[in-house]
Amino acid sequence: MAMTDSTGSTWRYRWAHRQNDRRQRAFRLADEAWRRRDDELRRLRTLAGSFHGSVEAGAGLPIELAPGEVVFWTLPAAQLVEVRHTAVLPAPELSVDPEPPVVRPRRPEGVKVVDAGLAVLTNRRLVLLGGRGRRDWTYGRMTGLSHDPGAPVTLIQVLDRRRTSGLLLPTGAVADFRFKLTLAFADAIEQRAAVVAQLDELIAEHEAVRPARPAVLTPAQARVSALLPGGRRTVAVGAALALIVPAMLFESDPPVRPGSDVASAATPAATATPPPPPPPPAPAVQVKPKPQRTRTAPTTTPSRKTTPQPAAA
Template identity: 75%
Template sequence: MAKTDSTGSTWRYRWAHRQNERRHRTYRSAEAAWRRRDDELRRLRALAADFQGSAAAGAGLPLELAADEVVLWVLPAAQLVEVRHTAVLPAPDLTVQPETATSLRPRRPDGVRVTDAGMAVITSRRLVLLGGRGRRDWAYGKMTGLAHDPAAPVTLMQVLDRRRTSGLMVPVDAAADFRFTLTLAFADAIEQRPAVLAQLDELIAEHAQLKPFRPAVATPGQARLSALVPGGRRTVAVAAAIALLVPAALIESSPSDPAGERAVAATPAPSASPVPALVRPAASVPAAPTAKPTEPKPKRTTPSPTPSAERRCGAPVNPMGYDFCGGYRVRKPAAEVCDFFDCAQEFWAGRGYLVQCRDGVVSLTGGQRSACAGHSGVRRTVWT
């Protein structure tokens, strides 16, 4: 007979209701994250297709433009930074990073100092800082190195007419647009805008394949008895381990029987020169029977519990065979992974392999620069 409450609904139906609520909540969160990134990629694609400036945009700026030069973007607040030591930057490329701003922190990297501040202007031929100490130009035709810091809103550049490496530090919320506009301006200068458009088309197509699927509906027939225990399967597994370890610990800690040891200690040692049995004193009293030496009882030892055939190395019990021991990275986890692991928010929006963060949650961002962002970093990889 099914166990029911006062309303007449069974615990299996309540379990199915909770499971469906949790699955749909996770799906809605993942779908919202996927939608945000899709909108951002399509916005960048439209911006790159219609990217152009105008001479009128530079009106009012204390900047003299060439005849064929137009202003593309203006940032009112930027800081001029210089590198204290000599650095060799990679050659400028056309890589688009739409998620840059999410992993940046408002800090200045080590070895970089701020020397001026002012207005940053991106034109069709150069990047200009109109600072309090004067003007600083980075012409695209003379640029030999360009690097965006992955953790700070700093962009460093090297040009042929300047020995020291310098660049700009911009506000975090403007870093993504600044870097994308600079990439487009440089691509136009070398006549490679189609390469940027092709890269964005590839990112959009790749992201379309990562759209989360609507989860399957849990039915009451899928409920297991472990659902009645607070904590579910984890509690059952811990209780089973304790039930095996406690008796073994009690047997190991019990002292061995001391009776045998006392009997051995009381037994007299044999004489070095025993008297022959035929040569005895006439009036001698028959010797009392010698007590038979008692051998000490062997100490009882309990074999250590046999390790389970299923290795996990600290991972929760799960039917997928995921563990922390080693094997293959999990890039497409099973749909029920969050039933056994504590999944991070926006789990299904990840674009990598399965990892456990330092705060205990699992994330699908392994191999990414922003892996476990907001969860204190990556702790270890989940294997299968």
């Protein structure tokens, strides 16, 4: 049986159920993403505070460790890459990316694979033991470091080598390698505390943006607009049309003077008569100039000669 409120309507309960379900699903998704990121930051914080490598990790490796040198990380499937022409790389920084980018298994343009082998990361250097020989990047001689944001490539510049070189790694090993390289470089310059402080700050910032659980909506909060298919948007569109349509009609049909409707209603409708044909064009009249009258000298006309009558006797 459907639940009804004091007004006897059930649509309010359906509206409240839909809204609460939608809000709870959105909250669960946001909360899960937040928890995953929080767990990752706290894992990195623990690693930065307690992980310092070990000498035992270098046992069996074809590399001789110097006194005090410890192994941080190893990977047997690394590739050595070189770049013939490149700009000066930025100086190495002790920065932890708060949002690690998603890298794709691709090789950037201009990067050439020249060897492959075992990569070893220690607190003093990065070494690649390849089939063609060994390549070392000592932190004390490192002048530039760049992690590609979209590819699993890290490029390094050192003082005693002209070409820029680096490593191409499997995508699953990129995040761990980059973080432990930061820790190893921090230990080399005695700045591990700076990395720990940076992670503490990231954790505090992340804690401040934790999603809040939404409040539960009640049927009494339902509005009549929820009955419409589009809700508030439909009401807003209808109100806009109610204002626009009369304005358009007003512009297309101008107002009539008062009394004209009455006068037109009182006047009988005239039968439609065809309009009279246009008058024929008037013939062109040429006006000749009036001749000017000139005075002429009087002429004597000969008078009729009368026959003289004989005088009476």
